[in-house]
Amino acid sequence: MKEIVIIGAGFGGLNAAKILAGNKDFNITILDKENHHLFKPLLYQVASAGLNESDIAYPIRSIFAKYKNVKVFKENVVDIDGESKKVITDSKIHQYDYLIIACGAVENYFKNTNWVNFAPPLQKLSHAQHLRNKILNAFEMAEKSKDEEERKKHLTFVIVGGGPTGVELAGAIGEITRITLTKEFRNIDPSLSRIILIEANNTILRSFDKKLIKKALRDLESLGVQVWTNSRVTDISGDYINIANETIKTSTIMWAAGTMANSLAEKINCDKDQMGKILVENDLSLNQFPDVYAVGDIVHFEQNGRVLPGLAPVAMQQGKYAAKVILKREAGKPYKPFKYRDKGQLATIGRSKAIAEIKRFKVSGTLAWITWLFVHILYLTGFKNRMLVMLQWAWSYFTFKKGARIIIDK
Amino acid sequence: MKEIVIIGAGFGGLNAAKILAGNKDFNITILDKENHHLFKPLLYQVASAGLNESDIAYPIRSIFAKYKNVKVFKENVVDIDGESKKVITDSKIHQYDYLIIACGAVENYFKNTNWVNFAPPLQKLSHAQHLRNKILNAFEMAEKSKDEEERKKHLTFVIVGGGPTGVELAGAIGEITRITLTKEFRNIDPSLSRIILIEANNTILRSFDKKLIKKALRDLESLGVQVWTNSRVTDISGDYINIANETIKTSTIMWAAGTMANSLAEKINCDKDQMGKILVENDLSLNQFPDVYAVGDIVHFEQNGRVLPGLAPVAMQQGKYAAKVILKREAGKPYKPFKYRDKGQLATIGRSKAIAEIKRFKVSGTLAWITWLFVHILYLTGFKNRMLVMLQWAWSYFTFKKGARIIIDK
Numbered sequence: 001m002k003e004i005v006i007i008g009a010g011f012g013g014l015n016a017a018k019i020l021a022g023n024k025d026f027n028i029t030i031l032d033k034e035n036h037h038l039f040k041p042l043l044y045q046v047a048s049a050g051l052n053e054s055d056i057a058y059p060i061r062s063i064f065a066k067y068k069n070v071k072v073f074k075e076n077v078v079d080i081d082g083e084s085k086k087v088i089t090d091s092k093i094h095q096y097d098y099l100i101i102a103c104g105a106v107e108n109y110f111k112n113t114n115w116v117n118f119a120p121p122l123q124k125l126s127h128a129q130h131l132r133n134k135i136l137n138a139f140e141m142a143e144k145s146k147d148e149e150e151r152k153k154h155l156t157f158v159i160v161g162g163g164p165t166g167v168e169l170a171g172a173i174g175e176i177t178r179i180t181l182t183k184e185f186r187n188i189d190p191s192l193s194r195i196i197l198i199e200a201n202n203t204i205l206r207s208f209d210k211k212l213i214k215k216a217l218r219d220l221e222s223l224g225v226q227v228w229t230n231s232r233v234t235d236i237s238g239d240y241i242n243i244a245n246e247t248i249k250t251s252t253i254m255w256a257a258g259t260m261a262n263s264l265a266e267k268i269n270c271d272k273d274q275m276g277k278i279l280v281e282n283d284l285s286l287n288q289f290p291d292v293y294a295v296g297d298i299v300h301f302e303q304n305g306r307v308l309p310g311l312a313p314v315a316m317q318q319g320k321y322a323a324k325v326i327l328k329r330e331a332g333k334p335y336k337p338f339k340y341r342d343k344g345q346l347a348t349i350g351r352s353k354a355i356a357e358i359k360r361f362k363v364s365g366t367l368a369w370i371t372w373l374f375v376h377i378l379y380l381t382g383f384k385n386r387m388l389v390m391l392q393w394a395w396s397y398f399t400f401k402k403g404a405r406i407i408i409d410k
Numbered sequence: 411m412k413e414i415v416i417i418g419a420g421f422g423g424l425n426a427a428k429i430l431a432g433n434k435d436f437n438i439t440i441l442d443k444e445n446h447h448l449f450k451p452l453l454y455q456v457a458s459a460g461l462n463e464s465d466i467a468y469p470i471r472s473i474f475a476k477y478k479n480v481k482v483f484k485e486n487v488v489d490i491d492g493e494s495k496k497v498i499t500d501s502k503i504h505q506y507d508y509l510i511i512a513c514g515a516v517e518n519y520f521k522n523t524n525w526v527n528f529a530p531p532l533q534k535l536s537h538a539q540h541l542r543n544k545i546l547n548a549f550e551m552a553e554k555s556k557d558e559e560e561r562k563k564h565l566t567f568v569i570v571g572g573g574p575t576g577v578e579l580a581g582a583i584g585e586i587t588r589i590t591l592t593k594e595f596r597n598i599d600p601s602l603s604r605i606i607l608i609e610a611n612n613t614i615l616r617s618f619d620k621k622l623i624k625k626a627l628r629d630l631e632s633l634g635v636q637v638w639t640n641s642r643v644t645d646i647s648g649d650y651i652n653i654a655n656e657t658i659k660t661s662t663i664m665w666a667a668g669t670m671a672n673s674l675a676e677k678i679n680c681d682k683d684q685m686g687k688i689l690v691e692n693d694l695s696l697n698q699f700p701d702v703y704a705v706g707d708i709v710h711f712e713q714n715g716r717v718l719p720g721l722a723p724v725a726m727q728q729g730k731y732a733a734k735v736i737l738k739r740e741a742g743k744p745y746k747p748f749k750y751r752d753k754g755q756l757a758t759i760g761r762s763k764a765i766a767e768i769k770r771f772k773v774s775g776t777l778a779w780i781t782w783l784f785v786h787i788l789y790l791t792g793f794k795n796r797m798l799v800m801l802q803w804a805w806s807y808f809t810f811k812k813g814a815r816i817i818i819d820k
Contacts, residue, residue, distance in 0.1 A: 035550060035817040052462040054814035061594040062815070071596045074550040074817075091554050125818045140445060140484040144501050184471040186481045384805050384813055388798065395794050403794055404464035405472070407445040407484075408535045 004326065005029045005087050005096040007077055007264065009037045009060045011312045012296030013102030014381075015319035021067035025330065028070045029094055031087065035059055035074050038125065039380050041312055042389075044165055046128035047254075048172030049136065049402040053125045055389050058381040077103070080268045082289040098291050098326050101268070101278070102319060105259035105297035105310055108275065115236045119160060119253035122169070129408060131254060135173065136407045138252045139181060142188045149249070155193040156250035158241050160233055161257035162197055162204030164347045167216060169254055170197040171349035174223025179351075180402050195225045198243060200232045200257070205347055205355075207309060212355040215364040219349040233257075259310060261298045268292070273300040282337035284322050293322040303340055312379070313343050348372045351397060414736065415439045415497050415506040417487055417674065419447045419470045421722045422706030422729035423512030424791075429733035431477035435740065438480045439504055441497065445469055445484050448535065449790055451722055452799075454575055456538035457664075458582030459546065459812040463535045465799050468791040487513070490678045492699040508701050508736050511678070511688070512729060515669035515707035515720055518685065525646045529570060529663035532579070539818060541664060545583065546817045548662045549591060552598045559659070565603040566660035568651050570643055571667035572607055572614030574757045577626060579664055580607040581759035584633025589761075590812050605635045608653060610642045610667070615757055615765075617719060622765040625774040629759040643667075669720060671708045678702070683710040692747035694732050703732040713750055722789070723753050758782045761807060 004020060006013045009032040020028050036057035045051040064070040075089035080099070087094040107121030120130055135157070142154035155177075159170045173195050181190040197204065197220065204227055205213050217227055228243065235242035240249050261276035270286045271279040277300035278286065284299065286292045296315030301308045308314045321338045328335045344358030348369060356368035363371070373393065380386050392403045414430060416423045419442040430438050446467035455461040474480040485499035490509070497504040517531030530540050545567070552564035565587075569580045587603040594600075607614065607630065614637055615623050627637055638653065645652040650659050671686035680696045681689040687710035688696065694709070696702045706725030711718045718724045731748045738745040754768030758779060766778035773781070783803065790796050802813045 034819065035546060035815070052464055052814075053818060054462055054816045057816045059594075059815045062811070065593045068596070073554045074547075075554055092556065125816065126820050129818065136445060137484075144483045144485055146502065184469075184475045186478070384802070384809075384811075387805075388801065391798065391801070392794070395797075399794075401472070401794075404462075405445070405469045406464045406467045406535065408463060408539065409444065410536050 001025065001027050002097040002330065003027050003029065003095060004098045004100065005031065005094050006100045006102060007031050007087065008101070008103035008296070009072075010040070010102060010104050010296060010315060012104070012315035012319035013100065014060075014063070015316045016100050016102065016295065016323040017064065017070060019320055019323035020326070021064055021070050023327070024069065026069060029096075030060060030064070030070065030072045031075050031077055031089060031094070032060060032072070033074070033076055034124065035061070036125075037063065037381055040123075042376060042380075043122055043125075043128050044168045044172060046125065046404070047122055047131040047135070048169065048176060049132055049405045050172065050396060051389060051392060052404050053129065055385055055392070056380070057125060058385060063381065077264055077267075080264070082268055082286070082292055085291065096291075099293070100319070100322050101264070101292065101294040101298060102296050102315070103262040103264050103298055104315075105277075106262055107255060108258040108260035109255070110258070112236070115255065118236045118238050119241075119255040121255045122165060132404070133407050133409070134252050135176070136405060139185065139188070139190060140407070141251065143185050144187075151188060152194075153239060153249040154251050155188065155190070156248060156252070157193060157195045158198060158248060158250050158253045159196070160198045160241075160253065160255050162199030162201070162227065162229070163256060164205065166197055166199070166254075166256035167204055167220065167347055167349060169256060170195055170225045171220060171223055171353065174220065174225045175350045176402060178224050179400050191224070193224065195223075196248065197225055197227045198231050198233060198241075199227065199229045202229050204229065207345060208347070208355060209357055209362050212357060212362055212364055216347065216349055216355050219353040222353075223350050259297065265298055275300070283325055283335065284318055284338050293325070295319045295322050301338070301340075308340050311345070314340055317341065346372045346375060411435065411437055412507040412740065413437050413439065413505060414508045414510065415441065415504050416510045416512060417441050417497065418511070418513035418706070419482075420450070420512060420514050420706060421725035422514070423510065424470075424473070425726045425729035426510050426512065426705065426733040427474065427480060429730055430736070431474055431480050433737070434479065436479060438477075440470060440474070440480065440482045441485050441487055441499060441504070442470060442482070443484070443486055444534065445471070446535075447473065447791055450533075452786060452790075453532055453535075453538050454578045454582060456535065456814070457532055457541040457545070457579065458586060459542055459815045460582065460806060461799060461802060462814050463539065465795055465802070466790070467535060468795060473791065487674055490674070492678055492696070492702055495701065506701075509703070510729070510732050511674070511702065511704040511708060512706050512725070513672040513674050513708055514725075515687075516672055517665060518668040518670040519665070520668070522646070525665065528646045528648050529651075529665040531665045532575060542814070543817050543819070544662050545586070546815060549595065549598070549600060550817070551661065553595050554597075561598060562604075563649060563659040564661050565598065565600070566658060566662070567603060567605045568608060568658060568660050568663045569606070570608045570651075570663065570665050572609030572611070572637065572639070573666060574615065576607055576609070576664075576666035577614055577630065577757055577759060579666060580605055580635045581630060581633055581763065584630065584635045585760045586812060588634050589810050601634070603634065605633075606658065607635055607637045608641045608643060608651075609637065609639045612639050614639065617755060618757070618765060619767055619772050622767060622772055622774055626757065626759055626765050629763040632763075633760050669707065675708055685710070693735055693745065694728055694748050695735075703735070705729045705732050711748070711750075718750050721755070724750055727751065756782045756785060
């Protein structure tokens, strides 16, 4: 019996474990800080009050309940010893024959570590809940304030980072202000909220086709979002953000500006890029430790001269690949290098507003939006979740409401 | 235009506001610390991972969106001045012609204030989330622990208080341990968990018929819950609870042992009982301030020599009554004293296990459980919530799973 340890049950780790589960030659141990697999592409919907936490999260041990060779531990990994093949956690030491590192990426504040206090990130459920509280509270604060400047500050939402997450967040806030809340306040008009999407580069959604980007920009504007490109954040505080020499007063800043490798990558002695991501061999193994594989967002992998993006499909394919390579190695079979099969990319801006690029097929509007809906429901873990998400989206579509507008104060 | 201020949007305040909303002779101001009305009878289902937070919570301002004469503020009331008719909040002063105090009850630790840190209460959504984290984490801790004593401690759940909340919580944990989690762990057997329901009196569910109580006891036992009556808690700490001279090692203690008036009751100069609840006149007004009414759990009201219990129907009827009395007073019409119309009582223990007492009609088992289901769905606010709760219950019923088994760590 070989011992396989998998660190992280995101898209990479989960898909690796699914390949190995039930195979009687292996014991699989999954280690994760959380008790759930998180469907991160919909995390912004929790932050923007469209879905519940549990709609996009699924208990890891439920997924593997029927596979007796899979153990799941909610533990914090504190160290990895590649020489003696050990993973050290907060509660014990796990010996492995093969290790799959799949603990993903975390928010990157580019050394401005104190900004995290004022511009929270969106990487896990507690972040989404915190952001939702912040966004919904801003309207409550504005409604009860008597000071016009104060109100303006509360009704200004700044999103830093024009990748898919930033765009989706900005679009969702646009919908909340322009559609959902219009009739519910007496002292303020939420539809006058200022929503600003800040991007340091010269365009948002960089990886998309130029025509689609233009479409996304128009869609964002129709929801009241102003996009500021070539804009670099110079300072962030509790009630303002500085962009170069300009200052915007705001009580809600969201950080979607970039990621870097999980700090666990530092614990293993191997080559990394400047974001701390692990430089792997063409079979996703570490050149220093051939029995250690790394998959997903923690990996720096180049294909055709381009680094693979931090997307769910990349992590899923890499997770499956690493697991299959282990099976082939054990069976003494040959295997080919990892090759990412691009399934295309999608981004949604709001109801009936999305862009999709699937090979040469490029669409926007309702068709792209429906594609987006189906792809996301299809890949969501758990029948109940799929059913509930579909129902809540249908309900939101017909009522123009958001279903989870709950502030959970301590 | 008369100004009516309502403190609290629980069952009492909400129902008062619904009577007054849309009446052009009044401006209604609702003040609440939270942004949502909470359907408290199902709060234990959030704590026990059966439902989502937003399934049982509804934004207050959504309920009154179409009534322009209703204003909602998420504010903390800090003082009430009955002489000059003012409610002072953390952000401003609200002048009133009529005031309805409906801010309910809070957990009562009977002066052992530090117990709150070890035995959390269940009064609001953040409490439910905290309890859910605690309950689910206990199994995770047990699974990864190597020490048998430690495991036993993690697999011991103590609920203090044998009223409906305590019974429902104990039953729900019974179901989790005996049904939901049975196949998901490798190192522990959740079905061996010890669940102990502590009650200081000589019986649980005191207000019910003796035969029904017996049935509830058998139902609890069938789910692994042991009921300790005549048991008084003498000490509580992070990993034990003392009952008289006995000590139980446990990492999860829940407090459902009693309530007292919201501390806001202290701010108004009027007669109170020993729980701080307001002694009102027979029309629910305060004898010192005839334009101030108090309704719901903050009120001490005797009928036929018995104090009305802290139940949703009482609060709802009182809220409606107070609002109608104000309308009648303004119209110069006579009105009768408040009289509670007893609709009966219900408690659920688990799937197909409940007791119901509706006038002379006393049932238990599946029929009582179905009654319980329908009553709760009927009274839930919001069509979407009713639909989603029904679906999740149906899903849980057929799959034996709990739908919201998510630990949200900070």
